Amino acid sequence: MLxxxxxxxxxxxxxxxxxxxxxxxxxxxxxxxDVYAAGRLDHDSEGLLLLTDxxxxxxxxxxxxxxxxxxxxxxxxxxxxxxxxQALRGGVLLNDGPTRPAQVRRLEPPPALWPRDPPVRFxxxxxxxxxxxxxxxxRNRQVRRMTAAVGLPTLRLVRVGIGPWxxxxxxxxxxxxxxxxLPAPAPPGARDGGRRPLPAARSRPRRPRx
Numbered sequence: 552m553l554x555x556x557x558x559x560x561x562x563x564x565x566x567x568x569x570x571x572x573x574x575x576x577x578x579x580x581x582x583x584x585d586v587y588a589a590g591r592l593d594h595d596s597e598g599l600l601l602l603t604d605x606x607x608x609x610x611x612x613x614x615x616x617x618x619x620x621x622x623x624x625x626x627x628x629x630x631x632x633x634x635x636x637q638a639l640r641g642g643v644l645l646n647d648g649p650t651r652p653a654q655v656r657r658l659e660p661p662p663a664l665w666p667r668d669p670p671v672r673f674x675x676x677x678x679x680x681x682x683x684x685x686x687x688x689x690r691n692r693q694v695r696r697m698t699a700a701v702g703l704p705t706l707r708l709v710r711v712g713i714g715p716w717x718x719x720x721x722x723x724x725x726x727x728x729x730x731x732x733l734p735a736p737a738p739p740g741a742r743d744g745g746r747r748p749l750p751a752a753r754s755r756p757r758r759p760r761x
Contacts, residue, residue: 552586552603552604552605552732552735553601553603553605553608553732553734553735553736554582554583554586554601554602554603554730554732554733555601555716555725555730555732555733556599556600556601556602556725556730557597557598557600557726557727558592558596558597558598558599558600558727559597559668559727559728560594560595560596560597560668560669561574561575561594561668562574562575562576562577562579563576563577564577564588564591564592564600565577566587574594577602580728582602582730583602586604587602587603587604587609588600589602589603589608589609589612590613590689591689592710593692593708596708596709597707597708597709598623598624598709598710598711598718599711599712599713599717599718599725601716603735607738608735611736612713613689615689619713619714620685620686620712620714621686621689621710621713622683622684622685622711622713623683623684623685623686623694623708623710623711624658624662624664624681624682624683624708624709624711625681625682625683625684625694625698625707625708626661626671626681626705626706626707626708627680627682627698627703627704627705627706628674628677628703628705628706629702629704630678630680631657631680631682635701635702636655636656636682638700638701639655639682639684639697639701640654643697643700644700645690645693645696645697645700647690650686650688650697651686651688653684653685653697654684654685655683655684655685656682657680657681658680658681658682658683659681662681664709665726665727667707671707672706673706679706684697694708695708716733720733
């Protein structure tokens with residue numbers, strides 16, 4: 552089973568929390584039994600979270616070797632200059648090393664998303680803008696650190712895509728807290744029944760007698 556969930560702001564990507572008082576978790580949204588998050592999304596980020604009850608599928612979705620592209624819409628403080636966008640595209644140096652190149656474009660007009668709860672705090676004297684970033688890594692708070700590194704602090708962060716899956720699948724947006732089941736991708740090798748063809752047998756030349 553594969554489930555797409557629009558994680559609201561402030562919700563943890565887990566089903567239990569031992570904090571006092573406890574923080575909101577995935578347990579409050581009626582998700583199917585036995586699923587768990589395939590990957591993470593920070594509590595102060597919103598958007599697409601995939602859940603599954605299939606361990607092999609979860610591994611394929613989260614293993615960095617598969618380089619699943621993740622698409623984020625990011626509201627940043629400031630008016631991005633082309634050199635700042637180019638720096639993001641080429642990869643920026645973070646304290647845990649340089650990032651891989653990213654796809655970056657400005658979203659104009661800004662996307663018509665649901666209001667965030669709580670609302671984003673704006674500074675009336677500072678402009679803001681929306682960017683789309685597509686990255687193939689999953690470091691801790693990576694997008695926020697990338698935009699901060701080029702002088703564009705993140706105000707709001709929404710993940711809208713993971714690989715081929717989108718929050719607006721088929722033009723139907725999931726509202727915050729809503730979820731839907733998705734067709735699970737076929738496992739590797741499914742086209743040939745999951746078996747690799749055996750190599751053709753090689754005949755050895757016979758040695759002449761005598």
